Amino acid sequence: MADVDLAVIGAGLSACALASALRRNQTVDSLVILEAGRGPGGRCATRRRRDDGLWRLDHGAPTLSFSAAPQGRLGALVDDLCDRGVLAPDAAPVVGLDGEGALCEPPAHPLLCGPRWRGQPTMAAVAETLLADAGDAVFTSFGERISKLSWEDGRWLLPGGWRAHTLVLSGTLLAHPRSLAMLGWPDVPLRSAVAVGVDPGLDAALESIAVMTASVRWNLMLELPPVTGDPLPRQIWLTEEVQDRCGVERLVLHQQSDGRLGLVVHGLDDGAEIRPDTQPDLLVHHEKRLLAALPQLLVPWPALQAALPEARSLGVMRWGAAQPLDHALPRHLQWCPQARVGFCGDWIDGAGFGMAEGALQSALELAEMLQ
Numbered sequence: 215m216a217d218v219d220l221a222v223i224g225a226g227l228s229a230c231a232l233a234s235a236l237r238r239n240q241t242v243d244s245l246v247i248l249e250a251g252r253g254p255g256g257r258c259a260t261r262r263r264r265d266d267g268l269w270r271l272d273h274g275a276p277t278l279s280f281s282a283a284p285q286g287r288l289g290a291l292v293d294d295l296c297d298r299g300v301l302a303p304d305a306a307p308v309v310g311l312d313g314e315g316a317l318c319e320p321p322a323h324p325l326l327c328g329p330r331w332r333g334q335p336t337m338a339a340v341a342e343t344l345l346a347d348a349g350d351a352v353f354t355s356f357g358e359r360i361s362k363l364s365w366e367d368g369r370w371l372l373p374g375g376w377r378a379h380t381l382v383l384s385g386t387l388l389a390h391p392r393s394l395a396m397l398g399w400p401d402v403p404l405r406s407a408v409a410v411g412v413d414p415g416l417d418a419a420l421e422s423i424a425v426m427t428a429s430v431r432w433n434l435m436l437e438l439p440p441v442t443g444d445p446l447p448r449q450i451w452l453t454e455e456v457q458d459r460c461g462v463e464r465l466v467l468h469q470q471s472d473g474r475l476g477l478v479v480h481g482l483d484d485g486a487e488i489r490p491d492t493q494p495d496l497l498v499h500h501e502k503r504l505l506a507a508l509p510q511l512l513v514p515w516p517a518l519q520a521a522l523p524e525a526r527s528l529g530v531m532r533w534g535a536a537q538p539l540d541h542a543l544p545r546h547l548q549w550c551p552q553a554r555v556g557f558c559g560d561w562i563d564g565a566g567f568g569m570a571e572g573a574l575q576s577a578l579e580l581a582e583m584l585q
């Protein structure tokens with residue numbers, strides 16, 4: 215057994231910001247971060263390729279969206295990351311596309327209404343930097359999705375032989391019944407670990423999490439050759455009417471360092487049940503339909519449209535909970551002291567709900583609660 219003060223599940227933006235804040239305040243001496251993905255970033259990660267050392271594709275969030283200019287500790291964090299060149303204001307063009315295939319104003323979506331910052335050189339750099347700031351006292355384990363939790367004699371026992379005084383979940387997976395069907399799990403691990411009645415705060419938090427819903431995205435990733443001609447936008451948002459017709463929310467373009475172009479087609483979900491046995495066919499289905507929708511969507515950019523026959527598909531990434539849609543976790547349930555469980559992430563109530571702002575803000579607030 216390896217003992218640590220704190221175990222954090224996940225290494226997305228909120229988990230890395232939490233680790234950085236806790237180490238800066240010296241609230242914990244040791245912590246472990248257990249992440250299912252291959253590296254930090256979560257939904258703000260950047261896809262790399264084993265066969266292509268230069269390739270970097272922001273295949274989740276292409277930008278950090280805020281509802282308003284960040285203030286206080288959040289403002290200081292953004293300023294610090296900007297000063298160090300890890301964030302830069304995102305001034306890249308965002309355009310809308312209407313039902314006639316003409317350019318228009320982008321829709322009034324919460325992700326587009328306030329200021330935005332972009333990770334430099336990629337989105338993953340933000341989480342990577344925050345994690346590095348947390349220093350050597352942070353152990354990390356990547357590549358294993360935790361599916362079992364136990365709480366014995368006031369200690370959290372985790373796969374890999376970790377034993378922690380405090381547990382933080384930065385995602386809802388271990389606390390939400392959606393995991394039962396989507397991942398074929400037999401139970402909700404956090405519920406099974408702590409019996410009903412032991413921590414009334416945790417009981418209330420689990421009830422609140424159980425009714426949350428989240429959007430699903432099927433993001434098709436494409437590699438295109440260099441495209442010459444007019445400058446291209448960073449994001450192309452479809453109007454609601456076109457989204458409904460094509461099942462696509464937006465297109466995101468990511469210029470590569472060698473001139474090639476990455477294109478991510480943010481595909482909407484059609485409600486088909488996602489289970490371990492249905493997922494392979496669903497991935498094929500969404501890849502086909504998104505590839506078929508593209509030529510029509512690229513009419514205003516003839517050079518880009520002309521490059522499509524040379525596009526190489528890098529597959530589809532399913533984001534099982536791309537953005538929380540409703541029922542934010544109330545802030546007073548973010549820390550459950552009896553069972554010593556905390557929550558952070560963009561699904562905590564606040565102005566930045568469902569976006570990067572909420573992930574960072576929730577981490578800073580939980581760090582205060584843990585002090």
Ligand SMILES: Cc1cc2nc3c(=O)[nH]c(=O)nc-3n(C[C@H](O)[C@H](O)[C@H](O)COP(=O)(O)OP(=O)(O)OC[C@H]3O[C@@H](n4cnc5c(N)ncnc54)[C@H](O)[C@@H]3O)c2cc1C
Pocket residue numbers: 223224225226227228229248249250251255256257258273274275276277278279280325358359360361384385386387388431433480533535536537558559560561568569570571573
């Ligand atoms: C396609 C897409 C587009 C988006 N666009 C925007 C945008 O334009 N602007 C914006 O601000 N936001 C956008 N978002 C939302 C933004 O990405 C999130 O708000 C933010 O990244 C949330 O960070 P987080 O730390 O709360 O969660 P996450 O990034 O989801 O981090 C949670 C981490 O925990 C890990 N994890 C969960 N359960 C387990 C487990 N059981 N075992 C091990 N690891 C586990 C996950 O793998 C993940 O890495 C977008 C998201 C998606 C998916």
